[in-house]
Amino acid sequence: MILLTSREAEELDFKVMNKWKIKEETLMETAGSKAVQIIERNINLKNKSAAVLCGSGNNGGDGYVAARYLKNLCVDVVILENGHMEKQGQTSKHYRQIAEEMNIPFVYINNEKELKEQLFNKDILIDALIGSGLKKTLNNEKIKLIEVINEYKGTVISLDIPSGLSGTDGQMKPVCVNADYTIAMGTLKRGHVLYPGVEYCGKTIVADIGYPYIETEKYPVKIFTETEAEKTVPKRNRITHKGKNGHIGIYAGSYGMEGASLLAASGALYAGAGKISLNVTEKVSRSVKGKIKEVMVTALEDGEYFTQKSIEAALEKAMNYKTIVLGCGIGRNEETQKFVKEILTRYDGKIIADADALYAIADQHINLSECKAKLILTPHVGEFSKLTGKDKKEIERNRIDEAIRYAKENKVTVVLKGFPTVTADENGNAFVNTTGNAGMASGGSGDVLSGIIAVMNAQIENTLYDTALAVYMHGKSGDILLKEKGIGYTASELAQTVPYVRKMSENKK
Ligand SMILES: NC(=O)C1=CN([C@@H]2O[C@H](COP(=O)(O)OP(=O)(O)OC[C@H]3O[C@@H](n4cnc5c(N)ncnc54)[C@H](OP(=O)(O)O)[C@@H]3O)[C@@H](O)[C@H]2O)[C@@H](O)CC1
Numbered sequence: 183m184i185l186l187t188s189r190e191a192e193e194l195d196f197k198v199m200n201k202w203k204i205k206e207e208t209l210m211e212t213a214g215s216k217a218v219q220i221i222e223r224n225i226n227l228k229n230k231s232a233a234v235l236c237g238s239g240n241n242g243g244d245g246y247v248a249a250r251y252l253k254n255l256c257v258d259v260v261i262l263e264n265g266h267m268e269k270q271g272q273t274s275k276h277y278r279q280i281a282e283e284m285n286i287p288f289v290y291i292n293n294e295k296e297l298k299e300q301l302f303n304k305d306i307l308i309d310a311l312i313g314s315g316l317k318k319t320l321n322n323e324k325i326k327l328i329e330v331i332n333e334y335k336g337t338v339i340s341l342d343i344p345s346g347l348s349g350t351d352g353q354m355k356p357v358c359v360n361a362d363y364t365i366a367m368g369t370l371k372r373g374h375v376l377y378p379g380v381e382y383c384g385k386t387i388v389a390d391i392g393y394p395y396i397e398t399e400k401y402p403v404k405i406f407t408e409t410e411a412e413k414t415v416p417k418r419n420r421i422t423h424k425g426k427n428g429h430i431g432i433y434a435g436s437y438g439m440e441g442a443s444l445l446a447a448s449g450a451l452y453a454g455a456g457k458i459s460l461n462v463t464e465k466v467s468r469s470v471k472g473k474i475k476e477v478m479v480t481a482l483e484d485g486e487y488f489t490q491k492s493i494e495a496a497l498e499k500a501m502n503y504k505t506i507v508l509g510c511g512i513g514r515n516e517e518t519q520k521f522v523k524e525i526l527t528r529y530d531g532k533i534i535a536d537a538d539a540l541y542a543i544a545d546q547h548i549n550l551s552e553c554k555a556k557l558i559l560t561p562h563v564g565e566f567s568k569l570t571g572k573d574k575k576e577i578e579r580n581r582i583d584e585a586i587r588y589a590k591e592n593k594v595t596v597v598l599k600g601f602p603t604v605t606a607d608e609n610g611n612a613f614v615n616t617t618g619n620a621g622m623a624s625g626g627s628g629d630v631l632s633g634i635i636a637v638m639n640a641q642i643e644n645t646l647y648d649t650a651l652a653v654y655m656h657g658k659s660g661d662i663l664l665k666e667k668g669i670g671y672t673a674s675e676l677a678q679t680v681p682y683v684r685k686m687s688e689n690k691k
């Protein structure tokens with residue numbers, strides 16, 4: 183499912199009207215009627231009263247149409263208006279006139295007091311004040327109206343996007359309607375899934391208003407949905423064997439951080455790896471050997487952390503693997519960072535570079551476009567800030583575009599972890615993930631993810647989809663655990679829940 187900025191949404195409307203000759207009247211009629219169908223499915227409308235607050239733009243136009251369908255369902259409906267109604271477009275005017283001819287009452291709202299009076303005793307408010315046409319910061323008049331809406335106790339349904347919320351970056355300008363439901367017209371906008379916008383949308387439901395999919399599928403940023411997971415998840419036939427399901431090589435852990443290597447191995451194990459080899463140093467091997475029976479452990483060199491001494495042995499072993507995980511808990515010693523640099527520049531397979539490997543890339547100024555390996559980088563915002571030299575807040579404000587830019591510039595796949603996690607590839611395509619929860623912000627969760635990504639990349643053949651699927655599964659495991667146990671579930675449990683998620687997606691294929 184595509185995810186658009188407000189500008190892209192505007193551009194898509196324009197294309198649909200001009201190239202595909204679907205008229206504005208048709209789009210607005212469909213938007214308003216679908217909205218009421220969705221409302222009817224979610225709320226009992228019997229004996230209910232509703233106010234539809236319409237602005238002067240096309241969002242208000244959707245509101246007039248919705249008011250008509252509500253009236254047809256015998257809802258006691260009033261239309262409230264605010265804004266420069268004289269600049270209303272022809273299509274909105276047309277639907278306004280129909281509502282007038284149906285004797286739906288109209289009230290112009292001059293100030294917040296009048297809005298408060300009108301909302302008194304109304305069960306439902308349809309917010310059609312401002313949609314994706316929001317420009318810059320709200321004026322005082324609109325801010326006060328939105329504050330009244332946010333004190334209102336009835337059910338609030340925003341058409342397209344809560345008024346005051348930016349569809350592009352999910353920021354409030356500086357306030358926005360706090361909706362119970364948001365009915366997104368045609369497509370999701372970034373503001374519906376980015377923080378803090380996502381907290382103000384309530385339940386977001388997309389109304390299909392008939393955009394031709396050939397036009398929409400061209401947009402490069404998409405949500406990785408359950409449907410994508412079902413289509414992408416690898417399916418095994420009966421004659422499979424462990425060699426076919428991917429031999430995963432993990433180079434992880436150092437003295438004191440042994441657990442990271444085991445968690446990456448658990449991620450790979452429960453995601454369904456064919457074989458797993460865990461490569462560590464002698465001192466680490468003493469504590470990890472035998473901890474996971476299915477994992478083969480090899481000590482590449484003596485000591486507490488990897489150094490250049492074991493590069494040749496590491497590269498020789500790497501020839502056996504389908505994908506490699508590099509970096510979880512390896513530490514940030516200069517010698518370890520040189521070990522990372524040699525692997526990245528000399529190995530020509532697929533590497534999932536995580537945690538300390540990302541620090542090595544930044545500290546050793548490794549030129550990623552010169553690396554032979556096909557790289558998947560999995561930074562959280564702190565690591566991404568280290569890689570790019572950018573401020574964390576700046577990255578958070580623009581996490582989708584930042585991930586895409588970095589992936590394109592460095593010819594890598596990036597998994598920018600956080601809320602929401604963004605998986606971007608070198609061609610400028612990206613998936614935004616909507617599974618996962620705050621319980622996953624705990625030690626070891628990222629190590630598990632690296633293992634899952636390695637397996638999905640070993641079992642399917644499209645890096646962007648494989649990686650996005652792994653991110654989806656990881657988050658979904660967290661969602662299952664949150665429901666069953668609550669916050670406090672562990673990274674090990676996250677790994678152990680992955681088979682259930684995989685089964686859910688496989689069964690629906
Ligand atoms: N085009 C189509 O075919 C389709 C479009 N569709 C629908 O149209 C919507 C987009 O419509 P749009 O572009 O007309 O803008 P829209 O969101 O109604 O807001 C404009 C008004 O908001 C106000 N306003 C803005 N900024 C402000 C500020 N800072 N401070 C204060 N006020 C501010 C300003 O009003 P004013 O107060 O100046 O009168 C301005 O006129 C879209 O979300 C979807 O619902 C769908 O039906 C599908 C088909």
Ligand SMILES: [K+]
Pocket residue numbers: 241309310311312313340341342343344345
């Ligand atoms: K709205």
